[in-house]
Amino acid sequence: MRLTSQKRIAGSVLKxxxxxxxxxxxxxxxxxxAITKQDMRELINANIVQKRQIKGISxxxxxxxxxxxxxxxxxxxxxxxxxxxxxxxRKEAWMAKIRAQRNYIKxxxxxxxxxxxxxxxxxxxxxxxxxxxxxxxxxxxxxxxIIKDVNKKAKGN
Numbered sequence: 614m615r616l617t618s619q620k621r622i623a624g625s626v627l628k629x630x631x632x633x634x635x636x637x638x639x640x641x642x643x644x645x646x647a648i649t650k651q652d653m654r655e656l657i658n659a660n661i662v663q664k665r666q667i668k669g670i671s672x673x674x675x676x677x678x679x680x681x682x683x684x685x686x687x688x689x690x691x692x693x694x695x696x697x698x699x700x701x702x703r704k705e706a707w708m709a710k711i712r713a714q715r716n717y718i719k720x721x722x723x724x725x726x727x728x729x730x731x732x733x734x735x736x737x738x739x740x741x742x743x744x745x746x747x748x749x750x751x752x753x754x755x756x757x758x759i760i761k762d763v764n765k766k767a768k769g770n
Contacts (some may be wrong), residue, residue: 614641615624616636616641616645619636619645619648622647622650622653623653623656626650626654626657633664633665635663635664637663637712640656643661643689644656652768704728710746713746714739714746714747714750715736716741718735718750720733727754727759727760731759
């Protein structure tokens with residue numbers, strides 16, 4: 614039984630490809646008699662003619678890998694594409710570093726461990742890239758005995 618014209622009519626009514634049309638095998642005689650779009654609409658409403666779902670590409674495997682990457686897995690040298698600065702741009706690395714340094718010296722100032730003049734000096738040094746990280750600022754202050762001097766001043770007041 615050739616139902617090519619019925620498939621074509623169903624495709625135009627359902628606005629999809631002929632390949633996606635599914636006929637109920639028990640009602641093939643009813644489908645054969647359907648020669649107009651209106652007949653086809655009635656069959657569609659009766660669920661005798663249906664549109665098959667599009668087969669997509671599953672994201673399950675991709676999601677699984679992404680979940681692992683969020684945990685920090687699968688990020689070794691063999692998996693990397695692009696330079697160090699492509700993966701974390703210089704500007705973003707700088708922003709993270711400078712924000713941490715500025716927050717640290719602000720907390721020192723709030724706790725009265727450094728005075729405003731020293732705060733300004735440290736702020737400008739960190740802005741100029743003098744310090745590598747927060748630990749470097751701590752080392753700088755303890756090496757010069759600045760923090761201990763400020764503590765004695767704070768206790769003396």
